[in-house]
Amino acid sequence: MDAPPAVFGEKLKEQVEGRLSFFDTGKKPQSNKAAMAEALEQYNAVLEKKKGKAAKKSQKGEGSAVEADVAAAAPTKKRG
DSSP: OOOOOOHHHHHHHHHHHHHHHHHHHOOOOOOHHHHHHHHHHHHHHHHHHHHHHHHHHHHTTOOHHHHHHHHHHSOOOOOO
């Protein structure tokens, strides 16, 4: 099983670094909402890339397990 993408962790690290630099430079850091929106876009791009690879493998008869992993890792929308 592949490790999950580190997109969210990387974005959170960027946020912390931005907030720390705020004290030195006074430059306003990126909002959490904007950072997580970017992370979600990048995460979805990673999933699409994996789906593309899984589709190619399934054409060869090797990708069913990968497709199941990608489907299980896909984020679900919370209704409310």
